[in-house]
Amino acid sequence: xxxxxxxxxxxxxxxxxxxxxxxxxxxxxxxxxxxxxxxxxxxxxxxxxxxxxxxxxxxxxxxxxxxxxxxxxxxxxxxxxxxxxxxxxxxxxxxxxxxxxxxxxxxxxxxxxxxxxxxxxxxxxxxxxxxxxxxxxxxxxxxxxxxxxxxxxxxxxxxxxxxxxxxxxxxxxxxxxxxxxxxxxxxxxxxxxxxxxxxxxxxxxxxxxxxxxxxxxxxxxxxxxxxxxxxxxxxxxxxxxxxxxxxxxxxxxxxxxxxxxxxxxxxxxxxxxxxxxxxxxxxxxxxxxxxxxxxxxxxxxxxxxxxxxxxxxxxxxxxxxxxxxxxxxxxxxxxxxxxxxxxxxxxxxxxxxxxxxxxxxxxxxxxxxxxxxxxxxxxxxxxxxxxxxxxxxxxxxxxxxxxxxxxxxxxxxxxxxxxxxxxxxxxxxxxxxxxxxxxxxxxxxxxxxxxxxxxxxxxxxxxxxxx
Numbered sequence: 001x002x003x004x005x006x007x008x009x010x011x012x013x014x015x016x017x018x019x020x021x022x023x024x025x026x027x028x029x030x031x032x033x034x035x036x037x038x039x040x041x042x043x044x045x046x047x048x049x050x051x052x053x054x055x056x057x058x059x060x061x062x063x064x065x066x067x068x069x070x071x072x073x074x075x076x077x078x079x080x081x082x083x084x085x086x087x088x089x090x091x092x093x094x095x096x097x098x099x100x101x102x103x104x105x106x107x108x109x110x111x112x113x114x115x116x117x118x119x120x121x122x123x124x125x126x127x128x129x130x131x132x133x134x135x136x137x138x139x140x141x142x143x144x145x146x147x148x149x150x151x152x153x154x155x156x157x158x159x160x161x162x163x164x165x166x167x168x169x170x171x172x173x174x175x176x177x178x179x180x181x182x183x184x185x186x187x188x189x190x191x192x193x194x195x196x197x198x199x200x201x202x203x204x205x206x207x208x209x210x211x212x213x214x215x216x217x218x219x220x221x222x223x224x225x226x227x228x229x230x231x232x233x234x235x236x237x238x239x240x241x242x243x244x245x246x247x248x249x250x251x252x253x254x255x256x257x258x259x260x261x262x263x264x265x266x267x268x269x270x271x272x273x274x275x276x277x278x279x280x281x282x283x284x285x286x287x288x289x290x291x292x293x294x295x296x297x298x299x300x301x302x303x304x305x306x307x308x309x310x311x312x313x314x315x316x317x318x319x320x321x322x323x324x325x326x327x328x329x330x331x332x333x334x335x336x337x338x339x340x341x342x343x344x345x346x347x348x349x350x351x352x353x354x355x356x357x358x359x360x361x362x363x364x365x366x367x368x369x370x371x372x373x374x375x376x377x378x379x380x381x382x383x384x385x386x387x388x389x390x391x392x393x394x395x396x397x398x399x400x401x402x403x404x405x406x407x408x409x410x411x412x413x414x415x416x417x418x419x420x421x422x423x424x425x426x427x428x429x430x431x432x433x434x435x436x437x438x439x440x441x442x443x444x445x446x447x448x449x450x451x452x453x454x455x456x457x458x459x460x461x462x463x464x465x466x467x
Contacts, residue, residue, distance in 0.1 A: 071181060075173030078198060079166060082207050090457045102461035104158040108209030110135060112157045114143040115150055123306050125315040137315040140298050141218075141246035142211040161209040168213035169206040172414075175220035179418060182224075183375070185425050188435070192442045193421045199449030201348070202410040202467055204457045211247050216411055218244035219254060219385065220418075226258040226287055227378055234287050241291020246298060249312070250392045254385045255291035258284035261381035321400060328398035329357070329391055342455055345466050349397075349405035356390050356409045359416060366423070374426050379419045386415035407467040 091099040104112070113131040121134040142164065150160035176197070180190045197203060206213040221240035225233045237258070245251035262284040263271065270280050303309035316322040328334045335354045340347035363383065367376075393408035430438075456466045 067181065068178075071177035072170075072174050074177045074194075075170050075175075078173045078194060079170045079207065082169070082198065082204065083166065085454070086204055086207060086457050086461065090454055091461045099461075100162065101158055103162055103207065104209040105460055105463055106465065107138075108158070108161055110138055111143045111146065111161055111209065111211075114138060114140075115147045115157050115160065119305075121306065121311060121315060123308065123311070125311070125318040127318045129319045134315050134319060136302070136311050137319060139211070139247055139249060139295070139312070140301075141243050141294060142214050144246075145214070158209065162207075165209060165211075165213045166207050168217040171217035172206065172213055172220060175217065175224055176414075176418065178224060179220070180421065183422050183425050185421050186429075188439070189421055189424060192439070193417050195442060195446040196417050196449075197414050199446040199453065200410050200413050201449060201452040201456055202407045204453055204460070205407055205410065205467075208460070210407075212407065212411060215244060215247040215251065216414055218247060219251065219411075219415075222254070222291060223257055223378075223382065223385070226284075227261065234283065237287050238290030238293075241287070242294040244294065245292050245296075246294025249295065250389050252292055252295045253388045253392065255288045257381045257385055258287045260384045261377045264377040264380045322396055323399045324395045325398040326395045328394050334394065334398060334402075342452070345406070345456075346401055346403060349407075349467060350402045352406045352409045353394055353402050356412060359413075360387060360390070363416065363420075375422050379422055382415050382419040382422075386412040386419070389415070404467050 086103065087096075087099045091102045110131050113135050117135070119136050119140075120132075121136045125134040125136070142161075146157070146160040146164040149155065149163050150157050153160070155163075173194075176194065177190065179185075180193070185193070202212075206216070218240045222237050222244050225237035225240060228237075241251070241255050245255055259281060262281050266280055270276065273280075298312070299309040302311045308314060335357065336347070336350040337354065338347070338351070340351045342348075360383075367379070390409060390412040393405060393412075394402070397403055397405050397408070429435075460466045
């Protein structure tokens with residue numbers, strides 16, 4: 001039997017008891033209704049606590065939390081799996097702390113020297129590698145953050161370097177999955193993309209005492225927030241960009257991503273209309289300039305302390321013999337066409353340079369022959385950053401037989417995989433046969449890459465040079 005409810009015109013003393021639960025009405029705009037307007041209020045103006053709409057706010061908060069939690073959890077899982085493979089399977093026998101410490105090798109000792117002693121050099125820099133004399137051959141962001149952990153938590157310098165790198169690796173993977181969520185990448189493509197990155201022979205540098213993970217985390221964060229709307233997003237982009245340009249010198253050029261994307265969005269009509277440049281490109285240019293402040297601050301520090309803003313380049317040239325050759329990419333002699341020996345890291349780096357060029361050529365053919373306009377400005381910006389990393393790295397190490405190119409090329413590889421996921425997500429779901437073939441190909445490539453990576457991790461944790 002339906003309970004009797006008093007109508008607005010019924011006197012108060014004639015109202016019967018109302019059965020529970022009582023449903024209270026609240027205006028959606030937060031205002032309390034006046035008694036005289038009760039009859040004229042439309043049903044759409046009111047919601048009750050017993051309706052589904054009343055719980056929508058809590059549901060939205062929970063949804064947003066899950067939206068952020070899942071990429072963070074996926075990134076953490078991959079980071080832990082990388083650590084488990086390196087420490088549990090491939091590191092030398094010993095205690096947990098001894099296995100963990102084997103991830104600090106080679107360049108890590110230079111970062112440790114910077115953390116413990118600060119930057120030190122003579123002018124001009126010494127003509128060979130002696131970190132006790134000249135150590136201004138590395139950008140400051142990675143050792144600066146590690147120093148904060150070192151002195152803030154009162155831990156060893158090596159541990160601080162590893163914690164910094166592994167937290168940054170978690171951040172990199174989290175941004176990777178955040179991009180996948182933003183672009184609605186299918187779970188199968190997400191797994192394939194993550195495997196293609198994690199199986200790269202140099203992917204283990206993400207969890208070692210090197211700056212690769214911090215640079216990639218800052219770069220992906222810079223791209224992620226640059227394409228978001230709102231002032232707070234632009235501020236986050238600039239903050240990531242500062243870390244990016246203070247980690248690697250190539251980050252200075254990568255800071256042009258928002259401007260490249262904006263120019264490609266407007267095409268020629270935007271470039272021709274000079275009067276609209278400030279409106280069209282002004283915000284992107286501001287983010288770009290803000291992102292370069294990390295490297296700019298380092299150069300200013302060098303100028304004020306030693307009188308040479310380019311002391312970093314001078315140290316690289318004197319101690320490492322780095323003389324950039326900006327035409328190396330266009331010289332056929334720079335490319336090597338052979339299967340490298342596993343015990344020859346120089347040959348592997350030379351071959352990675354060749355494979356990188358082939359990959360860029362394949363991307364250009366795909367984008368030009370199978371045109372997909374949706375997301376193209378973003379992909380062009382990502383390709384720009386990947387090519388800048390590749391080009392400047394080749395130019396820098398061409399004079400030393402492409403030494404360490406395998407490690408430098410990994411950063412470009414991660415960006416290319418991310419852009420390809422955006423490209424592939426625009427196609428309809430392929431047939432089962434195509435999906436099976438693609439999955440098998442990725443699995444084979446992943447297995448081969450992990451095997452090579454395992455060999456390099458085994459050597460790296462025993463102090464052998466890899467890249």
